Amino acid sequence: MKKHFFILFSLFSIFLTSCRESDKEYIERIKKVTDKNGETLEQIIDNYLISAEFLHMNRDADLDEYLTSLSNEIEVAKIEEKYGDKEAMIKMAQILKQRGINYPEIENITWKILFKSNITKVIEVSSDNIILKFPVYETSNNTIFNLASVEVYTHYYHKLNSRQLDVAYEIVHFIGIQSL
Numbered sequence: 001m002k003k004h005f006f007i008l009f010s011l012f013s014i015f016l017t018s019c020r021e022s023d024k025e026y027i028e029r030i031k032k033v034t035d036k037n038g039e040t041l042e043q044i045i046d047n048y049l050i051s052a053e054f055l056h057m058n059r060d061a062d063l064d065e066y067l068t069s070l071s072n073e074i075e076v077a078k079i080e081e082k083y084g085d086k087e088a089m090i091k092m093a094q095i096l097k098q099r100g101i102n103y104p105e106i107e108n109i110t111w112k113i114l115f116k117s118n119i120t121k122v123i124e125v126s127s128d129n130i131i132l133k134f135p136v137y138e139t140s141n142n143t144i145f146n147l148a149s150v151e152v153y154t155h156y157y158h159k160l161n162s163r164q165l166d167v168a169y170e171i172v173h174f175i176g177i178q179s180l
Helices: 002-019 023-031 041-057 063-082 088-098 162-178
Strands: 110-116 120-126 130-138 143-145 151-154
Touching: 023 041, 023 110, 023 120, 023 143, 041 130, 041 151, 041 162, 063 088, 063 162, 088 162
Parallel strands: none
Antiparallel strands: 110 120, 120 130, 130 143, 130 151
């Protein structure tokens, strides 16, 4: 009788394990979760990665020294273009090129689960030079991610701050639009 109970219990455990979502399926599912603006988690994380890779790639250009002023110059160029200066955006693109500021190409992006509990999973997304970590909370009705909890590091574990990433995103977005 104990043997039968053990076999039955083992089969039931295997059944429950096989019914659960694999890590790969879970990651594919959460990538599609949208925020209140309709942007998917994958798009948001890609923006973080491209901004962080931009900062890493241009670290020799002393970008930290003039990151905010560069963002302000881009905003001025947008305003000038809006009010009739058709060359403003082209001039700004040339300024970026002269300063040696480049747009990063990301080839390898890997998503994996670092930690699991009943309601929380910590996800790590890594690219060529960047590691990004964030928690995902699961309730019976929702999948919740808090972008304030995102931590972004270089592969040397140098933490990047959110202000730098926000400003870098504005610059990367500008470069991306200009290259279209």
